[in-house]
Amino acid sequence: MPGGRLTHEDRRQIADGLAEGLTYTEISARLNRPLSTITREVARNGGPDGYQADQAHQATRERARRRQPAPAERDVKAVSDLEEQFAEIMISTGLSRMTARVLAGLYLTDSGSLTAADLARHLRVSPASISKAVGELEQQELIRRERDPRRRRDRYVIDADALFRGWMASARQNTLLADFARHGAETLGTTSPAGLRLQDIGDFFDHVGHAMLQAAEQWRRAYAARRTADRRSDACGDQ
Known part of the structure; x- marks a missing residue:
């Protein structure tokens, strides 16, 4: 892709073009890449006489790793407080305390x-408490389960x-609530006080459900667009 990350095949x-005696302009045309990408790639990896594809590819990967900032030391107490605050917020949304603690962790x-x-080790609780909490989180689709083949046990992700x-x-x-309420309104009669009440409930949950969807x-569309832009930015940084 023009402007994207150079692949091993690129x-x-x-290297083949240099061996054939092609100019940088001819190589850039062959690969459909900007001339500046080719000249910079060759210059930083041994020049026209010393350029080798395998070494250039490995060197680029190593430079990318070196650009990754070293993780900063974290304040253990601050992280613990943050986790507790997160759990309290989740509890206020209706989760049980243990379930909220597992999610925050x-x-x-x-x-x-x-x-x-x-x-269980992190939260200092029994495995049974964890089992109940992850069951609730799985039911609400807030986590997913994966099998770890190396350790032969499940991981919660x-x-x-x-x-x-x-x-x-x-x-x-x-x-589901909207459908139930509307069915209930028909059963009770939409002109009765209870039927009208259920009709209103049905309309409310129907509206909220559609708005949530x-x-x-x-x-999701905005997130996907942002991730695509980030990947393109990272690719340009490797050129």
Whole structure:
């Protein structure tokens, strides 16, 4: 792709072009790449006489790794306080205390993935407490389960779509409530006080459910566009 990250095959074609005596302009035309990309690539990797595709590709990967900032030392007390605050917020949304603590622990772990034993050690609780909490989170689609073949045990994972799935599950629940309320209104009679009440409830949850679905889809499109832009930016940085 013009302007994107150079692949190993691109670098082999650059090396072949140099061996054939092609000019930088001819090589850039062959690869459909900007001339500046070719000249910079060759200059930083041995020049026209010393350029080798394998070494250039490896050197680029090493430079990318070196650009990654070293993780800063974290204040253990501050992280613990943050996790507690996160759990309290989740409790206020209706989660049980243990379920909220498990969710907070997963979110604030860099890997976003822990086993039941990891969670039990981290939270200093029994495995049975963890089992109940992860069951509730799975039911609400806030986490997903993966099998770790190396350790032969399940891992519980928070990924980029965790909140999206949880939100969509909530929207589906609202749709079910709307359908139930409308059915109840018909059973009781839409002209009766109780029937009118259920009709209003049905209309409310139907409206909220549709709004939630639209908001979730808008977020997903915006998130995908942002991730694509980030990948393109990273690719340009390697040229």
